[in-house]
Structures are given as C-alpha cells and as structure tokens.
Amino acid sequence: MDYTFSKALAGMNGTATREIFKLTSKPEVISFAGGLPAGDALPVQQLSEIASEFFYDPSAVRGMLQYSVTEGIPGFREVVLEQVKDLGIIGQTVENVLITSGGGQGLDLLCKAFLDPGDAVLVERPTFLGFLQTLNSYNARTVGVEADECGIDLADLEGKLLEYHPKLIYLIPTFSNPTGKTCPLERRKAIIELASRHGAIIMEDDPYGRLRFSGEAVAPMKAMDERGVVVYVSSFSKTISPGLRCGFSIGPSEIIRKMTIGKQGVDLHTATLSQHLIKRYIEKEFFLSNIKRSLPIYKERKDAMMNAIKRYMPDSFKHTDPEGGLFIWGEFMDGTDTSAKFPFAIEKKVAYIQGEVFYAENAKKNALRLNYSNESPERIEAGMKALGQAFS
Ligand SMILES: Cc1ncc(COP(=O)(O)O)c(C=O)c1O
Numbered sequence: 001m002d003y004t005f006s007k008a009l010a011g012m013n014g015t016a017t018r019e020i021f022k023l024t025s026k027p028e029v030i031s032f033a034g035g036l037p038a039g040d041a042l043p044v045q046q047l048s049e050i051a052s053e054f055f056y057d058p059s060a061v062r063g064m065l066q067y068s069v070t071e072g073i074p075g076f077r078e079v080v081l082e083q084v085k086d087l088g089i090i091g092q093t094v095e096n097v098l099i100t101s102g103g104g105q106g107l108d109l110l111c112k113a114f115l116d117p118g119d120a121v122l123v124e125r126p127t128f129l130g131f132l133q134t135l136n137s138y139n140a141r142t143v144g145v146e147a148d149e150c151g152i153d154l155a156d157l158e159g160k161l162l163e164y165h166p167k168l169i170y171l172i173p174t175f176s177n178p179t180g181k182t183c184p185l186e187r188r189k190a191i192i193e194l195a196s197r198h199g200a201i202i203m204e205d206d207p208y209g210r211l212r213f214s215g216e217a218v219a220p221m222k223a224m225d226e227r228g229v230v231v232y233v234s235s236f237s238k239t240i241s242p243g244l245r246c247g248f249s250i251g252p253s254e255i256i257r258k259m260t261i262g263k264q265g266v267d268l269h270t271a272t273l274s275q276h277l278i279k280r281y282i283e284k285e286f287f288l289s290n291i292k293r294s295l296p297i298y299k300e301r302k303d304a305m306m307n308a309i310k311r312y313m314p315d316s317f318k319h320t321d322p323e324g325g326l327f328i329w330g331e332f333m334d335g336t337d338t339s340a341k342f343p344f345a346i347e348k349k350v351a352y353i354q355g356e357v358f359y360a361e362n363a364k365k366n367a368l369r370l371n372y373s374n375e376s377p378e379r380i381e382a383g384m385k386a387l388g389q390a391f392s
Contacts, residue, residue, distance in 0.1 A: 008137045024351040030383030033351040035177060035326055036374040037238045038301070041294035046286045047241070050277055064276045070264050072099030072248075073275045079282050080248050087209070088223030089232065095253040098260055101270045103207045103235030103247035105263070107131055110168065110203055110231055110249070111138045113258040120164035124152045126329075126358030126367070128177045128205065131170055135360075142360035149320070151176070151183030154190055161198040169200050173221055175208035175325025178358045178369040182323065188221045196229045201255070207235040207247075208325035210291050213299035215323035228252040236278055238326070239291055244274040298324070304377035305370060305384060312388025319370075326373040331355070332366040332391075339365065341390055348386035 024031035054061045071077065077097040081089075100106040107130075115121070117139035123131070125144035135142045143164050146156040151173060160166070171191070173183040183191075195202050204221045222232035231251030236244060249259060263269070281287060305328060309319060319330035332338070338354040345351060355367025372380060 008139060023346055028349055029346070030350045030375060030379050030386070032370040032372065032375070032383060033353050034371055034374055037242065038294060038297050038373050040297055042241055043281070043286060043290045046281060046290065047277060050280045050284070054276065064273050066272065068269050068272045070260050070269050072097065072270070073272060073279065076275050076279045079279050083282055083287065084250065088219040089250060092250055096250050096256055098249045098256050098263065099270050099275060100247045100249055100263070101267055102237055102245045103205065103233055104130055106233035106247055106249035107203065107205060108134050109259040109262045110233070111135065111140065112262040113255060114167045114201065115140050120166040121168045121170060122157065122160055122164070122166045123170045123360065124176070126178055126355060126364070127170065128172060129357050131205070132360055144360050144362070149181065150187055151181055152191065154187065154194065157191065158194055161194060161200060166200050168203055169195055170203045170205065172205045174206055174218065175211065175322055177208070178327050178355070179329035180320045180322030180325050180327045182218060185218050188218070189224060192221060192225060192229060196227045202230045204230050204232050206232060207238050210239050211295065211298060211326070212324035213295045213302070222250060231255055239287070240278060240281060244278060246270055246274045246278050298373055300377055301372040301375065301380060304380040305372040308381050308384030312384050314391060326371050328370045328372065329355070330368055330370065331364065335366050336391065337365045338368045344390040345387055348390050350383040350386040350390065352387065
C-alpha cells in the first residue's frame with residue numbers, strides 16, 4: 001500500500017534526532033544529547049503524598065478523572081497567575097491564561113491561531129528544534145535572525161521585519177535552548193519596541209527562566225509588555241515534571257480565546273489529574289522550595305562540564321557559560337564538522353547533538369549542543385574526557 005501523507009510533515013527531518021535518541025538510550029552511553037530535568041530534582045515524595053491524598057477520597061477523585069473545561073480546571077488559572085507575580089507578570093486575569101499540554105502545545109496553538117501557509121516567522125539563529133518542526137507543520141516561512149552573545153541582533157531583526165512582515169517572532173530570551181544565552185533587559189525592551197512598531201507578536205518561550213543558579217534575574221518580556229505584543233509561553237516540565245505534560249500561556253485575551261478554540265479541536269483539555277496534582281503542589285508551596293533545592297544540582301553539573309571542557313576540549317572550542325537552564329552551546333573555530341565527528345563520539349560511548357539541527361537554513365556545521373542536567377558530575381567528567389578524545 002502506498003500512503004499519501006500530508007505535505008505538512010514531509011519537510012520534517014525527524015530521523016537524525018530519533019537515531020541519536022536511540023543510541024543515547026543505551027545505559028553505557030553518557031548522554032549530553034537530551035534535555036531532561038535532573039532525575040534527582042523530580043519531586044517524587046511530594047507528588048505521591050498529594051496523589052495519595054486524592055485517591056483516599058473516592059468522591060473527590062472521581063471529578064479529577066472526568067472531562068473538564070478547555071481553559072483549565074476551576075481555580076488553576078488563578079493559581080498560575082499568583083505564581084508568576086514574582087516574575088513581574090501582573091495585572092492579568094483568567095481571560096489571559098490558557099492551561100496547555102506542555103509548553104510545546106502553547107507554541108503550536110499560537111501558530112494555529114496566526115499562521116496561514118507561507119506566513120513568515122522570525123526565529124533566532126540557532127533556535128529550539130521542536131519549534132522549527134512546529135513551523136514546518138504549518139508550512140510557515142521560517143526566517144532566521146542573526147544573534148550575538150546576548151541574543152537576537154537588533155539591526156538584523158529590524159531589517160527582517162521590514163523585508164518579511166512576519167506575524168510572529170519566536171524567542172527564548174532566558175537560558176535559550178540550544179545556546180543557554182540570556183538576553184539582557186535593554187535589548188528585551190528594544191525588541192518589544194521594534195515588534196510593536198512592525199505589528200508582530202512576540203512568542204516568549206520561557207520553560208527555563210526559573211532555573212537560574214547564578215547571576216542576576218532578568219524580568220520576562222511579558223512583564224514589560226504594555227501594548228499586548230507578547231504572549232508568554234511556559235511549562236511545568238522543567239520545574240516540576242515533564243511527564244505530567246502541563247504548561248500555560250499568558251497573553252492578550254483575544255489571542256488566548258483563539259488558542260482555546262484551537263485546543264478544543266486537538267485534545268479538549270490538558271489531563272485533569274495532572275492539573276489537579278500541579279495546582280495542589282503549588283498551593284502547598286512545594287513549587288519554589290523544590291526549585292530552590294534542585295538549583296545546586298544543576299550548578300554542580302554545569303560547573304563539572306565547564307571544568308571538563310577546559311581540561312579536555314581543544315582550544316578552538318568556544319562555548320557559552322550559562323547562568324541557568326540546561327544547555328551549553330559550543331562552536332569549533334577551526335571549522336570541525338560536528339556531524340562527521342558524531343560516529344567517533346558514539347564509538348567512545350558519549351553523545352551530543354550536532355548544532356546544524358537547530359537552524360532552519362544556512363546551518364552551522366561546526367557547532368554542538370551539550371546538556372549537563374541529567375548526568376552525574378562523575379559521568380560528565382568521564383563523558384567530556386571521551387568527547388575531547390573524539391574531537392582531538
Ligand atoms: C525551548 C523549549 N520550548 C518548549 C519546550 C517544550 O516543553 P514541554 O515539554 O513542556 O512541551 C522545550 C522542551 O524541551 C524547550 O526546550
């Protein structure tokens with residue numbers, strides 16, 4: 001049988017990364033390829049305590065096992081709005097919030113709300129692979145904007161706003177995936193100014209902002225958005241558990257309404273039980289305390305990787321030094337091709353992701369992404385030693 005699949009998925013190159021994950025799932029391989037939160041940071045005890053409480057009372061749990069409304073279970077959006085106030089996101093009502101199935105669904109629904117085939121979307125170079133795939137599925141025209149060590153380049157952004165008239169600008173301003181970079185306050189303000197002047201919506205993707213283990217916090221762009229140009233898309237995947245598949249978007253009520261309509265046709269609502277678990281978890285004040293407990297784990301792992309880079313990687317390897325999040329980005333100034341080197345790394349039982357997958361076009365061949373969050377400091381040291389040998 002010949003299957004005639006849609007054009008929407010034809011452009012997606014899932015194979016390379018799927019192969020990598022197959023290789024890295026072997027326990028003998030030290031993996032810097034994934035983006036998992038630290039296993040030790042998952043709040044197993046608190047969640048099991050809450051779940052036991054729920055299941056102890058059959059009449060209460062029955063509602064949690066039922067269908068619910070698309071926007072989010074009653075009371076949860078209010079809890080989310082309370083929880084983001086310390087980030088400076090204030091003055092919002094429940095009409096401005098949608099609970100989503102992971103942060104990724106918020107990104108997808110925004111595309112669904114705005115994009116027709118061929119519409120332009122600006123993304124930083126490099127950017128989150130998952131979002132590039134989402135854009136492909138909407139047949140969008142993805143346009144990369146150059147970036148420096150502080151994020152997106154303002155002159156290139158303005159030039160591309162004028163040339164392509166994009167509907168959306170996608171940014172991960174804090175601890176970007178894949179680079180770990182954070183965009184400073186003044187540049188955030190300038191981006192908002194440019195976007196509003198050119199009528200583009202900013203998708204501020206912020207799954208990592210709370211995972212800051214050093215340096216000074218920078219407010220989310222949503223906190224300085226006076227004109228309704230920013231939609232804040234976040235997730236509990238890295239701060240509580242990715243398996244619960246729960247995130248949220250905060251934006252102008254017209255946009256949230258459109259996203260809600262889009263969600264109704266996709267999964268009706270985010271898993272009711274996950275929402276109840278997270279709502280109760282935040283109400284019991286576990287949220288910030290568990291993040292606080294997990295930050296030293298991330299810092300220790302990032303420090304272990306930075307030290308091992310110094311010790312084992314060649315001098316031509318230039319890299320970021322993130323103050324939070326999960327990733328370090330590196331480029332070989334001598335032009336070393338990181339895809340060509342990948343089999344050597346796997347032979348030495350260590351894995352990374354080659355940088356080229358994070359570009360929509362004109363990919364850099366000499367780059368790679370390293371994840372430090374899900375391996376112990378000892379395995380990071382051993383893995384980087386092996387990686388240094390693979391690249392020597
Ligand atoms: C930048 C970025 N955005 C969104 C997501 C998706 O998050 P979720 O697992 O909550 O859908 C990820 C996950 O790795 C990510 O790195």
